[in-house]
Amino acid sequence: MKIDIVTIFPGYFGPLSESLLGKARQRGLVDIAVHDLRQWADGAHRSVDAPPYGGGPGMLMRAEPWRRALAEVVPAAADPPDLASAPASGSARGPRGARLVVPTPAGRPFGQSLARDYAEVPWLVFACGRYEGIDARVVADAGERMPVDEVSIGDYVLAGGEAAVLVIVEAVTRLLPGVVGNAESIRDESFTDGLLEPPGYTRPELWAGRRVPDVLLSGDHARIARWRRDEALRRTARHRPDLLATLPAGAFDAHDREVIAATGFPLPREGVAP
Ligand code: 6GU
Numbered sequence: 001m002k003i004d005i006v007t008i009f010p011g012y013f014g015p016l017s018e019s020l021l022g023k024a025r026q027r028g029l030v031d032i033a034v035h036d037l038r039q040w041a042d043g044a045h046r047s048v049d050a051p052p053y054g055g056g057p058g059m060l061m062r063a064e065p066w067r068r069a070l071a072e073v074v075p076a077a078a079d080p081p082d083l084a085s086a087p088a089s090g091s092a093r094g095p096r097g098a099r100l101v102v103p104t105p106a107g108r109p110f111g112q113s114l115a116r117d118y119a120e121v122p123w124l125v126f127a128c129g130r131y132e133g134i135d136a137r138v139v140a141d142a143g144e145r146m147p148v149d150e151v152s153i154g155d156y157v158l159a160g161g162e163a164a165v166l167v168i169v170e171a172v173t174r175l176l177p178g179v180v181g182n183a184e185s186i187r188d189e190s191f192t193d194g195l196l197e198p199p200g201y202t203r204p205e206l207w208a209g210r211r212v213p214d215v216l217l218s219g220d221h222a223r224i225a226r227w228r229r230d231e232a233l234r235r236t237a238r239h240r241p242d243l244l245a246t247l248p249a250g251a252f253d254a255h256d257r258e259v260i261a262a263t264g265f266p267l268p269r270e271g272v273a274p
Contacts, residue, residue, distance in 0.1 A: 001121070001176055003032045004073045005165055006066075007128040008048060010034045012162040021170060024179045032169070037061075037128075040068035049131050058132040066127065066138040074098045074125055076145060094146020097122035101168065103161035104133060107150035110168055112191035114151065118168070119175035126168070128161035194247045196240060198231035230259045237263040 005013060013034045017025065024030050038046040042064075049059040077095050094100070099121050108114075118124060125146075127134065142148050153164045174180050190197040201212040215227045236243050237260050244260065244267075252260070252267070260267050 001030050001119075001173070002123045003030060003126070003169060003173075004124075005032070005034045005126045005128065005169075006037050006069050006073060007034065007126075007162055007165075008037045008130055009128075009160070009162055010036045013166070015166060016169065020179060021173055024173060024176070027178070029176055029178050030173050035069065035073060037065055037069055040072070041065045052132065056132075060132050061129055061134040061138075063135040063137050063141075066134060067141060070100070070125070070127070070138075070142055074100075074123075074146060094123075098125055098146045099123065100125045100127060100142050100146055100148040101165075102127045102129065102134070102139060102148065102150045103153065103164035103168065104129060104150050105152050105155075105157050106133075107152040110151040110153050110164075110171075112171070115168070115171040115175060118172040124169075124172070126161070126165045128165055130160040194243060194251065195229075195232040196235045196243070198228040198235065226255075229256070233259045234263050237265040241265050 007013070013032075016022070016032055016034075021030070025032060037048055041048050048061050048065050050062050052058070052060050074095055099118075101118075101124055103126070127138070139148050139150065151164075151168070153167050158164060175186060180186055186192075188197075201216060205212050205217065213227070215223055218224065233244075233256055244265075257267055
């Protein structure tokens, strides 16, 4: 996968050289380039912002530096399309499968399912807005050449898109084949089956007066799986009842329903409540 990031703070992306992702880059599994937007700005000060038409607080990012940046980072019909890495769906594709992602609190929610979609895209380009955002014509203009997504990573406001891009790139690249050593750790994790993960324990068996739950030492794999599911159900009911509500009624067996009812949270949909 190829990733380009355009920002006025290239230094923000140092963490992309650390840990799992740093190793994946060294191994050539992902190719990341960070570009300074100011190289496409004019004037001695290379200013990229201006006040909003119609008034209001703060500044917006001007369109022209962004147009130049995106034209250079994603040249029109750069090379013949790389059909081998094209997404299965026949949706409108940019040059060589490029897709532009614009992080903004006004975007659609980024979650694990969008992370899985992005992991299939051969080329992701991120445009980091600062100030009050980017002139809206940039997204409209870029949308004529490639798919564009405005995405939000949660219901809070960041000072700019950079931290959001770090989050999205980490969530996406760890799903690429070979980036995470143990493929099972991805298959079983939170959100994959709609439930949060159960708690985990490691050595020693007794620590600070606290024991590891007996069932985990039993060697009885069926009991362990049942216990883990119970814990996952309890956690999800307590922390994220909204997630339980999105699961189809058929996702819960009679035992599941008892476990959820015991947490005091009403079972979503059919409701176990009187
Ligand atoms: Cl993607 N960008 C900014 N600036 N703020 C956010 C966000 C993104 N997601 C939540 N808050």
